[in-house]
Amino acid sequence: MKKSVFLGTLAATTMIAGVAAAGTLDDVKARGELICGSNTGLTGFGAPDANGNWVGFDVALCRAVAAAVLGDQNKVKFVPTTGETRFTALASGEVDILVRNSTWTYSRDNDLKLDFVAVNYYDGQGFMVKKDLGVSSAKELDGATVCIQTGTTTELNLADFFKFNNISYTPVTVQDDSEAQRQYLAGACDAYTTDASGLAAARATMADSENHVILPEIISKEPLGPVVRHGDNQWGDIVRWTFFSLLIAEEKGITKANIEEVAASTTDPEVRRMLGLEGNMGAMLGLDAGAFKNAISANGNYGEIFEANIGSATPIGLARGLNALWTQGGLQYAPPFR
Amino acid sequence: MALASEAPKESFRLSMLIYDTRYRSMTIQVVVLILVLLFVGWLADNTIQNLAAKDKDINFGFLWNRAGYDIEQQLIPYTNDSTHGRAAIIGLLNTLVVAFFGCVFATIIGVFVGVLRLSNNWLVSRLMTVYVEAFRNVPLLLWIILVFVVMSETRPQPRDFRVTDEMIASGTEPAAKMWFWDSVAVTNRGTDLPAPVLDRGLGSIDIGSVPVNLSVLLTLAVIVASVLANRALLRRARAIQEETGERPVTWWKSLAILFLPTIALLMALGFHLDYPVFKGFNFQGGISVMHSFTALVIALSLYTGAFIAEIVRAGIMAISRGQSEAAFALGLRPGRTMSLIILPQALRVIIPPLISQYLNLTKNTSLGIAVSYLDLRGTLGGITLNQTGRELECMLLMMLTYLIISLIISSLMNVFNSSVKLKER
Numbered sequence: 039m040k041k042s043v044f045l046g047t048l049a050a051t052t053m054i055a056g057v058a059a060a061g062t063l064d065d066v067k068a069r070g071e072l073i074c075g076s077n078t079g080l081t082g083f084g085a086p087d088a089n090g091n092w093v094g095f096d097v098a099l100c101r102a103v104a105a106a107v108l109g110d111q112n113k114v115k116f117v118p119t120t121g122e123t124r125f126t127a128l129a130s131g132e133v134d135i136l137v138r139n140s141t142w143t144y145s146r147d148n149d150l151k152l153d154f155v156a157v158n159y160y161d162g163q164g165f166m167v168k169k170d171l172g173v174s175s176a177k178e179l180d181g182a183t184v185c186i187q188t189g190t191t192t193e194l195n196l197a198d199f200f201k202f203n204n205i206s207y208t209p210v211t212v213q214d215d216s217e218a219q220r221q222y223l224a225g226a227c228d229a230y231t232t233d234a235s236g237l238a239a240a241r242a243t244m245a246d247s248e249n250h251v252i253l254p255e256i257i258s259k260e261p262l263g264p265v266v267r268h269g270d271n272q273w274g275d276i277v278r279w280t281f282f283s284l285l286i287a288e289e290k291g292i293t294k295a296n297i298e299e300v301a302a303s304t305t306d307p308e309v310r311r312m313l314g315l316e317g318n319m320g321a322m323l324g325l326d327a328g329a330f331k332n333a334i335s336a337n338g339n340y341g342e343i344f345e346a347n348i349g350s351a352t353p354i355g356l357a358r359g360l361n362a363l364w365t366q367g368g369l370q371y372a373p374p375f376r
Numbered sequence: 377m378a379l380a381s382e383a384p385k386e387s388f389r390l391s392m393l394i395y396d397t398r399y400r401s402m403t404i405q406v407v408v409l410i411l412v413l414l415f416v417g418w419l420a421d422n423t424i425q426n427l428a429a430k431d432k433d434i435n436f437g438f439l440w441n442r443a444g445y446d447i448e449q450q451l452i453p454y455t456n457d458s459t460h461g462r463a464a465i466i467g468l469l470n471t472l473v474v475a476f477f478g479c480v481f482a483t484i485i486g487v488f489v490g491v492l493r494l495s496n497n498w499l500v501s502r503l504m505t506v507y508v509e510a511f512r513n514v515p516l517l518l519w520i521i522l523v524f525v526v527m528s529e530t531r532p533q534p535r536d537f538r539v540t541d542e543m544i545a546s547g548t549e550p551a552a553k554m555w556f557w558d559s560v561a562v563t564n565r566g567t568d569l570p571a572p573v574l575d576r577g578l579g580s581i582d583i584g585s586v587p588v589n590l591s592v593l594l595t596l597a598v599i600v601a602s603v604l605a606n607r608a609l610l611r612r613a614r615a616i617q618e619e620t621g622e623r624p625v626t627w628w629k630s631l632a633i634l635f636l637p638t639i640a641l642l643m644a645l646g647f648h649l650d651y652p653v654f655k656g657f658n659f660q661g662g663i664s665v666m667h668s669f670t671a672l673v674i675a676l677s678l679y680t681g682a683f684i685a686e687i688v689r690a691g692i693m694a695i696s697r698g699q700s701e702a703a704f705a706l707g708l709r710p711g712r713t714m715s716l717i718i719l720p721q722a723l724r725v726i727i728p729p730l731i732s733q734y735l736n737l738t739k740n741t742s743l744g745i746a747v748s749y750l751d752l753r754g755t756l757g758g759i760t761l762n763q764t765g766r767e768l769e770c771m772l773l774m775m776l777t778y779l780i781i782s783l784i785i786s787s788l789m790n791v792f793n794s795s796v797k798l799k800e801r
Binding site: 209 | 447448456528656658746758762
């Protein structure tokens with residue numbers, strides 16, 4: 039008797055454990071909070087500011103998703119993840135979405151069972167060295183000691199680059215960005231390598247930033263973007279189209295400042311559909327009609343977010359480059375909102 | 377006619393499993409065993425189901441895929457074209473080499489400190505107390521990081537050692553100098569030591585894709601043979617002493633037997649030292665020992681040494697005072713009393729807790745991840761896990777490996793323990 043009760047409980051628990059998947063949207067709504075996997079602190083992309091509020095280019099995308107789903111961009115909890123823990127955190131359900139300079143690769147997409155739903159930053163791997171080292175090209179780094187973050191695609195690119203150019207190096211594998219910067223600044227490595235955007239962000243925080251140069255070689259393609267779990271297509275679509283709505287907003291000139299005005303006066307059918315003034319676009323994804331309007335009004339359109347966090351007016355000073363809209367010669371292109 | 381009636385033969389009833397003391401303990405054990413097995417089965421089943429829900433399986437095939445990353449310290453050849461399995465072996469060897477040096481140094485430190493802590497000299501014994509308490513009571517991780525940061529922040533960069541032609545012409549000294557007649561350089565990255573090199577080496581043979589250096593093997597064989605020959609010499613000397621009462625002079629013969637064959641062999645093989653020279657960004661040539669390794673060995677040996685010191689002290693104090701008094705009465709000096717009378721007896725008390733200290737040290741090597749030391753945790757449980765996304769497989773493999781290492785160490789130490797324990801005749 040007792041044993042059968044035990045076995046019954048066992049079976050029930052196992053089934054519950056088996057079922058707990060899918061339906062991220064429902065989970066987030068029920069929780070009233072979006073849990074976003076973020077960087078442990080990369081200035082410009084995702085880091086807490088002096089008041090402890092998370093700000094940055096990646097953070098703004100999380101806030102836009104929260105605004106679209108929950109109507110409030112502050113209903114987000116940011117969970118710092120390292121290069122090593124990020125995908126495990128996402129796969130195990132600890133975070134709902136991961137926006138943390140993660141490169142879209144074949145094996146991550148297929149072997150890790152994750153979905154990269156968009157590319158919010160087109161990046162490439164570069165090297166930073168001290169100016170007085172007198173190095174002007176990455177190919178001159180023969181025999182150098184290179185600091186590198188573990189668990190990243192850059193680790194593999196680095197090995198490939200040096201092998202392809204038939205030069206040698208000594209890797210120093212460090213856990214996170216701050217330790218890598220400490221070792222680089224202390225001279226424990228000659229060069230620091232990561233995504234060029236990350237290098238610019240790191241340099242911006244250094245006291246003597248004018249003494250460091252980022253070498254011209256970009257040795258890889260690093261499309262960075264938001265990641266969700268494989269299999270929950272609705273949730274993936276929500277994140278993807280929230281991002282696209284930010285792109286379309288920039289294309290159509292909708293900003294944080296003028297969005298109410300545009301909503302009141304516009305006759306552009308695509309804008310009207312996106313802002314929820316006509317059609318039922320939000321409902322198709324299980325969202326409110328004004329979901330994408332909320333997303334855009336949270337921190338502005340893609341261009342505004344870029345300029346505010348990592349653009350040329352900020353200490354990080356990145357040019358739009360590949361991340362300009364397709365109309366301006368860049369790669370950022372959103373499918374029509376129809 | 378039966379003298380005593382036999383006890384009535386009771387038939388077995390089911391309730392006896394609970395009420396009969398003969399069976400009760402058995403019943404409880406069987407029930408508990410079943411419950412434990414069910415729990416383990418449930419865990420395994422739950423894991424497999426949840427993995428299936430995430431569209432994953434348990435598969436160790438990734439171990440044969442190309443690793444694609446580089447490892448700084450490698451005891452057997454490895455490139456980024458090698459497999460993840462080989463990277464794991466590199467990591468395992470790095471773990472073992474740290475554990476080996478750590479155990480050796482910790483034992484040396486522990487024995488000395490443990491003995492000195494009982495010294496009659498007030499200053500010495502207090503100093504040792506301070507050392508033991510300081511290291512025992514601060515987390516190991518902090519010691520590792522402290523040693524590493526001190527080494528990497530206080531030493532000069534490799535290029536400070538550079539001597540250019542202009543500097544020679546103008547007579548300026550470089551910012552940093554090598555030690556020991558320009559043979560050792562301690563930079564903020566590592567320690568560069570001269571490497572032993574053979575001009576006429578014997579080459580190497582591959583045993584299961586691990587190259588074995590024949591010259592090293594031959595040298596080791598010669599050393600072992602010398603030691604054995606020396607033992608025979610000493611045995612003969614003792615026999616003569618017991619027979620005639622006079623011990624023949626052996627010290628120069630011992631020295632000759634111990635060192636001459638090895639030196640002759642090395643000279644025949646063309647032995648010389650390859651000194652590290654600054655070139656490009658780093659020192660080239662010689663042996664480069666990374667600070668992560670040094671820091672790990674230093675911190676692990678100092679930390680574990682403090683525990684071993686306490687074990688040694690306890691072992692010595694467990695020997696009754698009469699033993700040393702008897703030794704003194706026989707005219708033995710304190711040093712000989714310690715090494716001949718006290719320590720051999722104390723070993724019996726010392727060894728069992730010493731085993732667990734060795735095991736602790738071996739497992740603590742996994743903290744090397746904090747100073748970027750690529751041991752088993754750093755390769756299999758770090759980069760490989762991350763690049764392949766096989767968390768469960770990597771963790772299981774790693775746990776199994778640590779388990780096997782620990783079991784081997786403890787069984788070796790148990791053999792040693794049974795050889796020194798009190799033999800009752």
